[in-house]
Each structure stands twice: as structure tokens, then as C-alpha cells.
Amino acid sequence: MAPRAGAGRAIALAARLLISLAATFFGLLLVTFLIARVVPIDPVIAVVGEQASPETVAAAVRELGLDKPLWQQFAIYLGKVLQGDFGTSVLTARPVLEDIARVFPATLELATLATFLGVLIGLPLGVLAAVKQGRWPDHLIRLLGLFGYSMPVFWLGLMALLVFYGQLGWTAGPGRLDVFYEDLVPSVTGVILLDAALAGDWEVFGNALSHLILPAGVLAAYALAYIARMTRSLMLEQLGQEYITTARAKGISEARIVWRHALGNALVPLITVIALSYAFLLEGSVLTEIVFAWPGLGSYITNALLSADMNAVLGGTIVVGAVFIGINLLSDLLYRLVDPRAR
Amino acid sequence: MTLLARRLLAAALALGLAPLLPLALSPPGARADTPPDSLLIATQIDDLVSLDPAEIFEFSGADAANNIYDTLVAFDPRDLGPLVGGIAERWSLEADGRTYRFKLREGLRFHSGNPVTAEDAVFSLRRAILLQQTPSFILAQFGFTAENLDETITSDGPHDLTLRVDKPYAPSFFLTCLTATIGAVVDKQTVLANEQDGDLGHNWLKTHSAGSGAYRLRVWKPNELYALDANPDYWRQRPAMRRVFVRHIAESTTQRLLLEKGDTDIARNLSPEDIEALAGRPGLKVEEDLKGPLLYLAMNQKHPILGKPPVVEAIKHLIDYDGLARTLLRGQFVPHQAFLPKTYLGALDEQPYALDVAKARALLAEAGLAEGFAITLSVRNVPERLQIAQSLQSTFGQAGIEVALRSGTAKQVLTSYRARKHELLLGTWGPDYPDPHTNADTFAHNPDNSDAAGLTGKLMWRNAWDDPTLSAMTEAALLERDAETRAALYREVQRRLQRQGPFAIMFQQNIQSAMRDSVEGFVTGGAVANSFYWTVTK
Structure with missing residues (x-):
């Protein structure tokens, strides 16, 4: 009977998960829809322009379905979203989904590399700071963290461009590629690094990476500061526990204690920290995108918002919300994987 | 850290970033200039x-x-x-x-x-x-x-x-x-x-x-x-x-950097600061061109005080045209006081107004307002406009006119403008097509000044200015077959509007394109046309 009970539990768990996912999505759709309807922006003006006659405005109101009761508008919208139709963007005259498929990979590429760099450098720094608590490495790392955390991203981005691109010439400038490399490799995933690797075109790959490294580095500075700070405090908490004293008494090497025992336990909450930092970067960092002329989700949503392009705003917000939900789910799963007690 | 995690990290290090760093950090192609063609x-x-x-x-x-x-x-x-x-x-x-x-x-x-x-x-x-x-x-x-x-x-x-x-x-x-x-x-x-x-x-x-x-x-x-x-x-x-290749670069500093590095031939949206920083830089030059948009101050004639002709004239003398151009607009707009942008058929270059507080005071006294009055100025809440509005507030104050700024989004400002509910309003107007009628029709044509007429597309109606003679002059110019005579008619229409109309037209947009000095023949088309790329050589 045991395996069947196990399978039953798994099914129940999956069902619970699905229901909670569906409920969260519904809530997300409802809230974004309502916010989009109550903001003091007139979507009709965005469509027909400022000089339109009253008849044109009335026709547009009918066409957009804005003359129907709010619940009915929502029901229609929900139905369309479920079929993958987010409407057409006023700003680009293309389906919102197509737009998002174009801008999201740019953000994904940037956020992933930034998070990767942030974890790669931030985590060991945090551990080091905890181990050397109160001594100069700790102070230095905390100072660096403070610096990374408090610099305005706009300023840091411009400075990075000025120094590494402008003065030293080590990296490529703004944008995702030099214009001459545009459309040389077929767009399969939209993530240029991947597409170039798939096509085996390493020149395009190098150019894309050279463009990516600077904005990713700037974003990584923030991720790094946050991850290092959180790692430090989580590690300090672990290092003060009795099991560490026990381990030391048993003569286990310090390296093993720090990296295996303490970090092993700190890793569980750290997953949430890293996931949140990743999700935050996936929203698109508007200012970084503007400085580096990076055509990502952040500037797409901002442009849309400023132009009252409500379909695009809604679509973009839903994607961001979905990313949050997805990453939360992923970190939950990872949590179970890393922490045996959660299984 | 589990063994698995450690191995993953090591693999990521080995396979991922480390070998790519030199690739990423080498200058791509080490190109000093863009290709010649x-x-x-x-x-x-x-x-x-x-x-x-x-x-x-x-x-x-x-x-x-x-x-x-x-x-x-x-x-x-x-x-x-x-x-x-x-x-x-x-x-x-x-x-x-x-x-x-x-x-x-x-x-x-x-x-x-x-x-x-x-x-x-x-x-x-x-x-x-x-x-x-x-x-x-x-x-x-x-x-x-x-x-x-x-x-x-x-x-x-x-x-x-x-x-x-x-x-x-x-x-x-x-x-x-x-x-x-x-x-x-x-x-x-x-x-x-x-x-x-x-x-x-x-x-x-x-x-x-x-x-x-x-x-x-x-x-x-x-x-x-x-x-x-x-x-x-x-x-x-x-x-x-x-x-x-025309690339969207939102930030002025980023555009400037691309130009300085030789990664672009032309940068079209540099701020006055960046233009000044580029001045005299070897290998670069800045070309200017007057475009169509105008910056103007509108005075609603429905307002009992603004409806008095000496007040309208006084206000035209309370704008620091040169000071604003020099300190705030810095080459991005230049003084221009008629409704047809320069380079349009019939454009008028006369600039009869300058900041003259004494004259304005005298005119206000003539209208029985020697003590001044209070008024609101509607303005879009974007920094450049607000700064201009603040300058107006300050110079108007010198003649006792107490200006309260009423800032709002473009839509809010436009809504009250179209409903003729503003008092003073700082606005811009861009011509719709390259013929003088586009601006004459809005600034100088108002066949029916009643509220019911609802001629919201016409600035003359929005400011409730009734001048049948002017409207008739605009209609005549529209049907004039001889281009020279037609140009002369528009100059007359503009002079009349300049003297009596409820608009203080202040500035015309001037664009500054910074480029490598090898670039020749980049024509941005003045106020009447658009950019030409096929004329460019370098």
C-alpha cells in the first residue's frame, strides 16, 4: 500500500500546487486589469490621437470595448489572455505577445548573467566576511557592499561606459550587438548568446558578450552586494550554533565546517534570497536599459506606460508577475531538494 | 555546500565565464571608424x-x-x-x-x-x-x-x-x-x-x-x-x-560616447551640455537646422483681464526672449515671434518684442491695472516647460503680475485648453504639413467664436479670439494663385496677429546634429521637409 499512498500524496500535492498557481494567476490578472482601468490615463487618446473628433473617439471606445461594464471587460480580457492574445500594442502596432517575445530574452540574458556573476562573487565574499567577522576583510567587504548598494545605477552605468568603453576600450558600447552583426544569426531563442552558439558563429557570440558584460556587471554589482550581505548574516547565524561547536570539538577541519556544515544550512534561505534577486532583475532594470540602450522588458513597460499603451502595460506586468510566481515555485522546489526536512 | 553544488559551481566556472572573459573584454574589431560606405x-x-x-x-x-x-x-x-x-x-x-x-x-x-x-x-x-x-x-x-x-x-x-x-x-x-x-x-x-x-x-x-x-x-x-x-x-x-543604420539611443551621454568612440557617424539628440562639451573637439562638428515646432504663450480672451488689449501687449513685453534662449534653451530653440516657422513660404523674421518691464508697467497702468493682478499659467509637467514657466513667473512678477503655475499631464492641460478653461497657457505647436496654411488655419482662422462651434482644432478658437478680418485674410491667402502675393498675404496675417493676437510666439525649434567631420550632405530638411540620407557622403 505504501507506494500507492506515496503516489496519492504526490498527486494531491501537485493538485494543490496547480490550484494555488491558478488562483495566484487569476489574482494577478484581476489586480493588473483593475489598476490599468483606474489609472488616470485615457487609452482612447493613445489610440486615436489628440485631435480626434468625438465620433472617432466614440468609435474607438466601442472598438476597445470600454463602453461595456467593467466585469464584462474583464471576462473578455481573461478569455483572450487564456488564448494567448494580449491584444495589440499601440506603440509598436504589433501583438503584445510578439513584442514581449522580442524584449524578454534581452532582459533574461542580462539578468541571468548578472545573477550568475552576483552569486559567483557575492557568495564567497559573504562567507569570507562571516568567517573573518570584525577583522579587515569583513570591514572591506561590508564597505564594498554598501558602495554597491548605494550607488545610483544610472550613475554607475554611465561611469562604467565611460571608463571601460570610452576610455579603456575594453568592451563594446551600448546596444546588444554592433549594428553590422544584426541578423547574422537566425533568432531561435531570442537570447543572442544562445542563438550565436547554436549557429556556431563565435564572432557574433564574442560581440554579443562584449556588449553584455558591462550592463550585466553593473547589475551584478547590486545583486552581489545584496547576496554578500545576506550570506554574511546567514552564515554568522549558523556559525554561532551549537552543532558548529560540536563539530569543532570533534576535530573536523575548519574548511569543512564552514563550507559544508554552515554554508550547507545557510543555503536553504539563501536560495530564496538569490531567487528574489533574480526575479527583481528579470523585471528589467529600466535605468540600466536606458543607459546601455538595451531593448529589454523594463524600458518596454516604461515606454508603454508613458504612452498609455495599456495592452502592452498589462501584458508586460503579467509577464513580470508570472516570472515572480515561476521563480517562487522554482525556489520552493529547490528548497525541497536542498533541505531534506522540507521533503 | 553539497558535493553536487560544489561540482556545479566548478563546472560553471570552468565552462562558463572564465574562458569567455578575454573574448568579452577584447575591443570588438578594434574599429576606429564606421565603414566608409x-x-x-x-x-x-x-x-x-x-x-x-x-x-x-x-x-x-x-x-x-x-x-x-x-x-x-x-x-x-x-x-x-x-x-x-x-x-x-x-x-x-x-x-x-x-x-x-x-x-x-x-x-x-x-x-x-x-x-x-x-x-x-x-x-x-x-x-x-x-x-x-x-x-x-x-x-x-x-x-x-x-x-x-x-x-x-x-x-x-x-x-x-x-x-x-x-x-x-x-x-x-x-x-x-x-x-x-x-x-x-x-x-x-x-x-x-x-x-x-x-x-x-x-x-x-x-x-x-x-x-x-x-x-x-x-x-x-x-x-x-x-x-x-x-x-x-x-x-x-x-x-x-x-x-x-538608425539606432535608438535614448540617453544623450550615451549618444555622445558613441560619437566620440567613432561607433556612430551622427548623434541627433544631444543635450546642450553635451553639445557644448563637443565644441572644438577635433574630428567632430555640429550642424544646426531650424525645424517646425514653436513654443508660445496663449492668453484666453474669455478672461476679463486678458481680454484687454494693453494687457496682452504688456505680457508680450514681459518675456525674456533672449535670456531664456541663452540660459535655458541654449541653441535647442531660438527666438522667433511669428506663427510661420522660418523656411516656410511667407515666414516673417520680424521680432518686435523684447523684455521691457517699464513699458509693460505703463501698458498695465493704461488698462487700469497699475497694481498688477493674479493669474494662472497652465503648463505640462515636464522639466523644460516648468523651467520656462518659472522664468515667465519671475519676469511677470516684476510688473506686479502674480502668476500661479498650474502644471499637469499633457492630457490634463489639453483638456482644459480645448474647453477654453485656461487663463495663460504655455504651449507648443508643430505644423502638420509644409504649407503655411497649416499654421495660419490654427493661429489665424476662427470663423465662429461661439462655444457651440467647438472648433477645438484651432488655437484661435481655443483662445476665444474673434477677428473676422484676420479670418478673411487667411481665407484669401488660401486661394491666392500667385505664390509671391500669397507669401506677402501671410506676412500681413502674421503682423496683425503679432500686434493684436492673444499669442506671444516666443521660440522656434532648432536641432543640433553632432557628427564626424567627414560626414557631408546630411540634410535634416528644415521646417518643411525631413532627413535625407541619400545626399550623405563621408
């Missing part, structure tokens, strides 16, 4: 929403179309004065003053290889009317309607086109309107091959091109870039720049 432009193209000439009504789109499509008649980029032939080699006006006959050039071809015929021109102009997009009024104002197209826009042979307008308008008015983007001739066969649900190819043409111009569209990625390939067989001349 390519033109790279860094600018803001986030206004670009469509590349269908029947729909384009934004600056970026008009720039692109100006290089992709030909019109029947055109402005010569080397001399933006008189109109020259485009697809039409010559034209004539019949004695009725309403029937225009165009003789099209022979041997022209679209990018597709299809010949350019009168049938394409008929299709393009009819299509512009039928699609009813925003700029369609530029053609519709000549009486073309969906119902009469069969009689008004016709061809009498492969190279003969006839257009019949509803009134004997000034020929310069009609012909100039044909130079607007809406007058572009599209490839009928190609466009119809891509028609969906009877949309006359509208959806397809938003993101593709079907023209006969110097360039064809290669790719357009919204808010990112568009790229054009030269048409080597272009009838005017073979473009020296084989490829043109």
Missing part, C-alpha cells in the same frame, strides 16, 4: 509606430519614409525653397484652377522591379483617403472623399495622372501638401499581394517597404533600430551610403 545614426526613434506612409505622422517615421518613398513633387534637399519634380516630371493647372495634370517620369522602377506608373500613384492617393489614418486630412482637405475618388483621382495613361480638387486653391498649397509623407507613391502590385481582409496592405506595410526611393527597408525593430539598404538604381543619384 555605411551611415550610422544614433537618435531617438521611440515615436516610430508604423512605416506605412498612409499612417506615418511622427518625425522618425517621416525621416524613414523620406528615403524609402518618392512623392509626385518634392523639396530639393540642396535648396528647400521651390518645389521640384519627384515622380512627376512636370505638371499643369487647368483654367478652372481645380484640375491638375501630372506627367510622370518614364523608366522609374520600384524596389521590386515593377515600373512606376500613374496607376500606382492613383492607388496610393486613393488608399491614403480610404484608410482614414490620422494624416489623411492633409489630402482630404482638398475635397477627396471615399465616394468621389473615381472622378477626382484618375489616370489617363501609364504616365498621366489627373487630380481634381474641390476649390481653386493656391497651387502652392496643394502641391506642397503632396510633398508630405501621405503623398508617397507605393508599389500597388506588391502592396496588394500582401493585402489581408481588404486592408489595402496596411498591416503589412506597417513593417515593410514598397517604394521607389533611395533606400529599401531591411529591418525595423521597434525602440531598437531600423536598417536601410541602398537602391543602387535610384533615379536621382546612386546613394553613396550603401547601408544606413
Whole structure:
């Protein structure tokens, strides 16, 4: 009977998960829809322009379905979203989904590399700071963290461009590629690094990476500061526990204690920290995108918002919300994987 | 850390970033300059929403179309004065003053290889009317309607086109309107091959091109870039720049950096600070060009105080035109006090007003307001406008006029403006097409000043200014057949408005394009036309 009970539990768990996912999505759709309807922006003006006659405005109101009761508008919208139709963007005259498929990979590429760099450098720094608590490495790392955390991203981005691109010439400038490399490799995933690797075109790959490294580095500075700070405090908490004293008494090497025992336990909450930092970067960092002329989700949503392009705003917000939900789910799963007690 | 995690980390280090760092950090191609046969432009193209000439009504789109499509008649980029032939080699006006006959050039071809015929021109102009997009009024104002197209826009042979307008308008008015983007001739066969649900190819043409111009569209990625390939067989001349890349770079500093590094040839949206920083830099130069948008102050004549002529005149003397231009606008707008932008037919260069507080005080005393008065000034809540409004607030204060700023979003300000509920208002106006009537019609034509008339498109009505003489002068200018006489009429209309009207027109936009000094022949088209890429050499 045991395996069947196990399978039953798994099914129940999956069902619970699905229901909670569906409920969260519904809530997300409802809230974004309502916010989009109550903001003091007139979507009709965005469509027909400022000089339109009253008849044109009335026709547009009918066409957009804005003359129907709010619940009915929502029901229609929900139905369309479920079929993958987010409407057409006023700003680009293309389906919102197509737009998002174009801008999201740019953000994904940037956020992933930034998070990767942030974890790669931030985590060991945090551990080091905890181990050397109160001594100069700790102070230095905390100072660096403070610096990374408090610099305005706009300023840091411009400075990075000025120094590494402008003065030293080590990296490529703004944008995702030099214009001459545009459309040389077929767009399969939209993530240029991947597409170039798939096509085996390493020149395009190098150019894309050279463009990516600077904005990713700037974003990584923030991720790094946050991850290092959180790692430090989580590690300090672990290092003060009795099991560490026990381990030391048993003569286990310090390296093993720090990296295996303490970090092993700190890793569980750290997953949430890293996931949140990743999700935050996936929203698109508007200012970084503007400085580096990076055509990502952040500037797409901002442009849309400023132009009252409500379909695009809604679509973009839903994607961001979905990313949050997805990453939360992923970190939950990872949590179970890393922490045996959660299984 | 588990063994697995540690191994993952090590693998990521080994496979991922470390070996790629040198690749990423080496200067790509170590290029000092852009290729000699390519033109790279860094600018803001986030206004670009469509590349269908029947729909384009934004600056970026008009720039692109100006290089992709030909019109029947055109402005010569080397001399933006008189109109020259485009697809039409010559034209004539019949004695009725309403029937225009165009003789099209022979041997022209679209990018597709299809010949350019009168049938394409008929299709393009009819299509512009039928699609009813925003700029369609530029053609519709000549009486073309969906119902009469069969009689008004016709061809009498492969190279003969006839257009019949509803009134004997000034020929310069009609012909100039044909130079607007809406007058572009599209490839009928190609466009119809891509028609969906009877949309006359509208959806397809938003993101593709079907023209006969110097360039064809290669790719357009919204808010990112568009790229054009030269048409080597272009009838005017073979473009020296084989490829043109126009990239969206929002930030002025980023544009400047690209220019300094030689990664772009032209940067079009530099701030005054960046322009000043580039001045005198070897290898770079800045070219200026006056464009159409005007900055003006409107005074609602419904307001009991603003309705007094000496008050209106006093206010015109309370604006620090030169000071604002020098300290705040710094080359991005230049003083200009008439409603026709310089480079328009009939533009007026006279600037009778300057900051003169004593004179303004005397005028206010004449109106019985020696102690001054309180008034509100509506303004859009963007930094540049607010700064100008604050300057006005300060100089008005010197004559005892206490100005309260009422800032709001563009829509809020516009809503109260159209409802004639503002008092003072700081506004901008950009001409819709390159003929003087576009601005005369809004600043100097108000046939019915009643609230019920609801002529919200006309600034003269919005400010409740009733001057039948002026309206009649504008109507007369519209029908004047001789271009010189017509220009003189518009100068008179502007002088009258300058003296008595409820507008203090203050500035005209001036764009500053910074470029490598090897770039020659980049024409941004003045106030009447758009950018030309096919004239560029470097």
C-alpha cells in the first residue's frame, strides 16, 4: 500500500500546487486589469490621437470595448489572455505577445548573467566576511557592499561606459550587438548568446558578450552586494550554533565546517534570497536599459506606460508577475531538494 | 555546500565565464571608424509606430519614409525653397484652377522591379483617403472623399495622372501638401499581394517597404533600430551610403560616447551640455537646422483681464526672449515671434518684442491695472516647460503680475485648453504639413467664436479670439494663385496677429546634429521637409 499512498500524496500535492498557481494567476490578472482601468490615463487618446473628433473617439471606445461594464471587460480580457492574445500594442502596432517575445530574452540574458556573476562573487565574499567577522576583510567587504548598494545605477552605468568603453576600450558600447552583426544569426531563442552558439558563429557570440558584460556587471554589482550581505548574516547565524561547536570539538577541519556544515544550512534561505534577486532583475532594470540602450522588458513597460499603451502595460506586468510566481515555485522546489526536512 | 553544488559551481566556472572573459573584454574589431560606405545614426526613434506612409505622422517615421518613398513633387534637399519634380516630371493647372495634370517620369522602377506608373500613384492617393489614418486630412482637405475618388483621382495613361480638387486653391498649397509623407507613391502590385481582409496592405506595410526611393527597408525593430539598404538604381543619384543604420539611443551621454568612440557617424539628440562639451573637439562638428515646432504663450480672451488689449501687449513685453534662449534653451530653440516657422513660404523674421518691464508697467497702468493682478499659467509637467514657466513667473512678477503655475499631464492641460478653461497657457505647436496654411488655419482662422462651434482644432478658437478680418485674410491667402502675393498675404496675417493676437510666439525649434567631420550632405530638411540620407557622403 505504501507506494500507492506515496503516489496519492504526490498527486494531491501537485493538485494543490496547480490550484494555488491558478488562483495566484487569476489574482494577478484581476489586480493588473483593475489598476490599468483606474489609472488616470485615457487609452482612447493613445489610440486615436489628440485631435480626434468625438465620433472617432466614440468609435474607438466601442472598438476597445470600454463602453461595456467593467466585469464584462474583464471576462473578455481573461478569455483572450487564456488564448494567448494580449491584444495589440499601440506603440509598436504589433501583438503584445510578439513584442514581449522580442524584449524578454534581452532582459533574461542580462539578468541571468548578472545573477550568475552576483552569486559567483557575492557568495564567497559573504562567507569570507562571516568567517573573518570584525577583522579587515569583513570591514572591506561590508564597505564594498554598501558602495554597491548605494550607488545610483544610472550613475554607475554611465561611469562604467565611460571608463571601460570610452576610455579603456575594453568592451563594446551600448546596444546588444554592433549594428553590422544584426541578423547574422537566425533568432531561435531570442537570447543572442544562445542563438550565436547554436549557429556556431563565435564572432557574433564574442560581440554579443562584449556588449553584455558591462550592463550585466553593473547589475551584478547590486545583486552581489545584496547576496554578500545576506550570506554574511546567514552564515554568522549558523556559525554561532551549537552543532558548529560540536563539530569543532570533534576535530573536523575548519574548511569543512564552514563550507559544508554552515554554508550547507545557510543555503536553504539563501536560495530564496538569490531567487528574489533574480526575479527583481528579470523585471528589467529600466535605468540600466536606458543607459546601455538595451531593448529589454523594463524600458518596454516604461515606454508603454508613458504612452498609455495599456495592452502592452498589462501584458508586460503579467509577464513580470508570472516570472515572480515561476521563480517562487522554482525556489520552493529547490528548497525541497536542498533541505531534506522540507521533503 | 553539497558535493553536487560544489561540482556545479566548478563546472560553471570552468565552462562558463572564465574562458569567455578575454573574448568579452577584447575591443570588438578594434574599429576606429564606421565603414566608409555605411551611415550610422544614433537618435531617438521611440515615436516610430508604423512605416506605412498612409499612417506615418511622427518625425522618425517621416525621416524613414523620406528615403524609402518618392512623392509626385518634392523639396530639393540642396535648396528647400521651390518645389521640384519627384515622380512627376512636370505638371499643369487647368483654367478652372481645380484640375491638375501630372506627367510622370518614364523608366522609374520600384524596389521590386515593377515600373512606376500613374496607376500606382492613383492607388496610393486613393488608399491614403480610404484608410482614414490620422494624416489623411492633409489630402482630404482638398475635397477627396471615399465616394468621389473615381472622378477626382484618375489616370489617363501609364504616365498621366489627373487630380481634381474641390476649390481653386493656391497651387502652392496643394502641391506642397503632396510633398508630405501621405503623398508617397507605393508599389500597388506588391502592396496588394500582401493585402489581408481588404486592408489595402496596411498591416503589412506597417513593417515593410514598397517604394521607389533611395533606400529599401531591411529591418525595423521597434525602440531598437531600423536598417536601410541602398537602391543602387535610384533615379536621382546612386546613394553613396550603401547601408544606413538608425539606432535608438535614448540617453544623450550615451549618444555622445558613441560619437566620440567613432561607433556612430551622427548623434541627433544631444543635450546642450553635451553639445557644448563637443565644441572644438577635433574630428567632430555640429550642424544646426531650424525645424517646425514653436513654443508660445496663449492668453484666453474669455478672461476679463486678458481680454484687454494693453494687457496682452504688456505680457508680450514681459518675456525674456533672449535670456531664456541663452540660459535655458541654449541653441535647442531660438527666438522667433511669428506663427510661420522660418523656411516656410511667407515666414516673417520680424521680432518686435523684447523684455521691457517699464513699458509693460505703463501698458498695465493704461488698462487700469497699475497694481498688477493674479493669474494662472497652465503648463505640462515636464522639466523644460516648468523651467520656462518659472522664468515667465519671475519676469511677470516684476510688473506686479502674480502668476500661479498650474502644471499637469499633457492630457490634463489639453483638456482644459480645448474647453477654453485656461487663463495663460504655455504651449507648443508643430505644423502638420509644409504649407503655411497649416499654421495660419490654427493661429489665424476662427470663423465662429461661439462655444457651440467647438472648433477645438484651432488655437484661435481655443483662445476665444474673434477677428473676422484676420479670418478673411487667411481665407484669401488660401486661394491666392500667385505664390509671391500669397507669401506677402501671410506676412500681413502674421503682423496683425503679432500686434493684436492673444499669442506671444516666443521660440522656434532648432536641432543640433553632432557628427564626424567627414560626414557631408546630411540634410535634416528644415521646417518643411525631413532627413535625407541619400545626399550623405563621408
